[in-house]
Amino acid sequence: MDLTFSPREEQFRGELRAWLADNIPPAWREPGFWGTVPEDEAFELRRDWERRKYEAGFGGIQWPVEYGGRGGTPGMKAIYDEEMALARAPLSANGLGLTFLAPTVMAVGTEEQKREIIAPMLRNEVIWCQGFSEPDAGSDLAVLRTTGVRVGDEFIVNGQKIWTTNARYGDRLFALVRTEPGSKAHHGLSLLLIDMHQPGVEARPLRQMSGASEFGEVFLTDARVKVSDCLGGVGNGWKTAMLLLSFERGASGISQYATFRRGYDEIVSAARRLGRHTDPVLRAELARRLVELECLRYHALHVLTKVEQGQDLGAESSITKLQWSESYQKLFEVFDDLLGLDGVVEAPVPDLDLRLLQHEAFWTRSVTIWGGSSQVQRNIVAERVLGLPR
Ligand SMILES: Cc1cc2nc3c(=O)[nH]c(=O)nc-3n(C[C@H](O)[C@H](O)[C@H](O)COP(=O)(O)OP(=O)(O)OC[C@H]3O[C@@H](n4cnc5c(N)ncnc54)[C@H](O)[C@@H]3O)c2cc1C
Numbered sequence: 001m002d003l004t005f006s007p008r009e010e011q012f013r014g015e016l017r018a019w020l021a022d023n024i025p026p027a028w029r030e031p032g033f034w035g036t037v038p039e040d041e042a043f044e045l046r047r048d049w050e051r052r053k054y055e056a057g058f059g060g061i062q063w064p065v066e067y068g069g070r071g072g073t074p075g076m077k078a079i080y081d082e083e084m085a086l087a088r089a090p091l092s093a094n095g096l097g098l099t100f101l102a103p104t105v106m107a108v109g110t111e112e113q114k115r116e117i118i119a120p121m122l123r124n125e126v127i128w129c130q131g132f133s134e135p136d137a138g139s140d141l142a143v144l145r146t147t148g149v150r151v152g153d154e155f156i157v158n159g160q161k162i163w164t165t166n167a168r169y170g171d172r173l174f175a176l177v178r179t180e181p182g183s184k185a186h187h188g189l190s191l192l193l194i195d196m197h198q199p200g201v202e203a204r205p206l207r208q209m210s211g212a213s214e215f216g217e218v219f220l221t222d223a224r225v226k227v228s229d230c231l232g233g234v235g236n237g238w239k240t241a242m243l244l245l246s247f248e249r250g251a252s253g254i255s256q257y258a259t260f261r262r263g264y265d266e267i268v269s270a271a272r273r274l275g276r277h278t279d280p281v282l283r284a285e286l287a288r289r290l291v292e293l294e295c296l297r298y299h300a301l302h303v304l305t306k307v308e309q310g311q312d313l314g315a316e317s318s319i320t321k322l323q324w325s326e327s328y329q330k331l332f333e334v335f336d337d338l339l340g341l342d343g344v345v346e347a348p349v350p351d352l353d354l355r356l357l358q359h360e361a362f363w364t365r366s367v368t369i370w371g372g373s374s375q376v377q378r379n380i381v382a383e384r385v386l387g388l389p390r
Contacts, residue, residue: 005075005079006073006075008073009073009075009076009079010079012072012076012079012080013079013083016058016079016080016083017083017087019053019056019058020083020084020087020089021087023049023052023053023056024049024087024088024089024090028088028090029087029088030353032353032355032356034090034356035355035356035359039212039213039214043093043166043169045090046090046091046092046093047093047094047124047127047169048124049090050090050092050093050094050124051123051124054122054123054124055123057070058070058080059122060098060102060118060122061076061077061080062074062076062077063102063106063118063122067106067114067115067118067119068118068119068122068123069118069122074304074307075304078254078255078300078304081254081255081258082254082255082257082258084255085255085258085259085262086258086262088262093124093127093166093169094121094124094127094128095165096128096129096130096165096166097121097126097127097128098121098122099247099248100130100174100244100245100247100248101117101121101128101130101174101244102117102118102121103247104231104232104240104243104244104247105117105118105231106118107243108231108232108233108240108243109231109232110228112228113193113231117193125171126171126172127166127169127170127171127172128170128171128172128173128174129164129165129166129167129170129172129173129174129196129218130164130165130173130174131146131161131164131173131174131175131176131194131218132144132161132175132176132241133161133162133163133164134146134159134160134161134162135160135162138163139372139373139375139376141176141241142185142186142189142238143185144159144176144177144178144189145159145178146158146159146160146161146175146176146177146178146220147159147177147178147179147181148177148178148179148190148192148225149179149181150179150227153226153227153228154224154225154226154227155177155179155190155192155224155225155227155230156222156223156224157175157177157192157194157200157220157222157223157224157225158220158221158222158223159177159220160217160218160219160220161173161175161217161218161220162206162217162218163206163215163370164203164215164216164217164218165214165215166214166215167203167204167205167215167216167217167218168203168205168213168216170196170203170218171195171196171197172193172194172195172196173193173194173196173201173218174191174192174193174194174231174244175191175192175194175220176189176190176191176237176238176241177189177190177191177192177237179192179230179234179235179237180235186238187235187238188235189235189237189238189241190230190233190234190235190236190237191230191231191232191236191237191240191241191244192225192229192230192231193225193229193230193231194220194223194225194229195223195225196218198223198224200220200221200222200223200224201218201219201220201223202218202219202221203216203217203218203219204216204217204218204219208362209362245317245371245372246313246314246315246317247317248321248371249317249318249320249321249371249372249377253296253297253299253300253303253320253323253324254297254300254301254304256296256300256324256328257293257296257297257300260293260296260324260327260328260331261293263328263331263332263357263360264286264289264290264293264331266356266357267286267331267332267334267335267338267357268286270335270338270352270354270357271286271338273349273352274338274349274352276338282334282337282338285334285337286334289327289330289331289334292327292330292331293327293331295323295327296323296324296327299319299320299323300320303320314384315380315381315384315385316385318372318377318380318381318384318385319377319381319385321371321372321377322374322377322378322381324367325367325368325371325374326368326374328364328367329364329365329367329368331364332357332360332361332364335357335360335361336361339354339358343358343361344358
């Protein structure tokens, strides 16, 4: 495992850190800020800020220059992820596109797809959504029922997707669709890139317990997709989707560590303000969480070393997913214990702004579900990494 970054990478860190210091408005770093801005306005602020960051040279860090990227190393991307978390930079408006779709396009896309997709995504001109889950197809994704019937050089798509993050802001949907009539399970599927601004596509928001509607349902009724907008080849959808999921599950543990470590420090600070910092049970629990976070950091550096050596993570990305999601969730269970039932009411402690931590505590309930639940990740690790019998 290599624990160091090169001088060129450290120089990049300095430039990025300076740009972030000058370009994140101080109000945006306040704990409650994003909760005070209406959801649509917040999305537009993030979209515009991210575009400006890209124009300043801090987007598409590891993508080739010819496709609009910066041409950097995996180490620079890891530094970028870490600095973004440390600076409390706004969340990406195009996270599903940038983190999952872009590396898949770079790996299996045609030359035309690379040119058409990467740069507009980096400029946030096209916001991407992921259309995998359906009302009766989640963990068992291969039973999905959305169909694409080929007519000439198009597919006519019918069906329904659900839990589609950013559905109301989406411009295009990368969707897993059954394109071979009569096919079963993971055979006969294709990954289609669907224009969401056409009469056959309707996105309806779903309201969450936090009050936000960051995801929704997408109804497809005779939606049209050109055959050339199939990623990874017609009938190869399962293989392409599994590659895409390995990027989703293996997402940078280094940025996760920086984000969770900040959450940890804020929980400790809240415990002090509430006079609970001397409670031996709480202290022991916090110590356990800290050890887990440090393990996550070393695992992230181990993964980064493998990526830098050009090794494919494949099913091992499920180990990363399990480790970061469960560490994160358990960390916020300490916060839940700290506040007890007060954790679900607004402003539970006078003079102490806990909105961000409360929001994060809600959010962490979902992290062991999306991208494949913990149970499913354990099955994958058992069967495909450890080679245990089914
Ligand atoms: C915040 C959030 C954002 C999301 N965003 C998107 C998105 O943008 N696009 C998208 O396509 N989907 C998205 N999803 C959906 C997500 O991928 C699914 O929720 C997930 O795959 C689980 O599917 P399910 O909800 O249908 O649960 P189910 O598959 O019905 O699972 C229910 C329970 O059974 C367990 N289970 C199922 N099968 C097994 C098994 N074989 N062995 C052991 N246990 C099992 C599961 O672990 C789970 O606990 C999102 C979900 C969340 C929570």
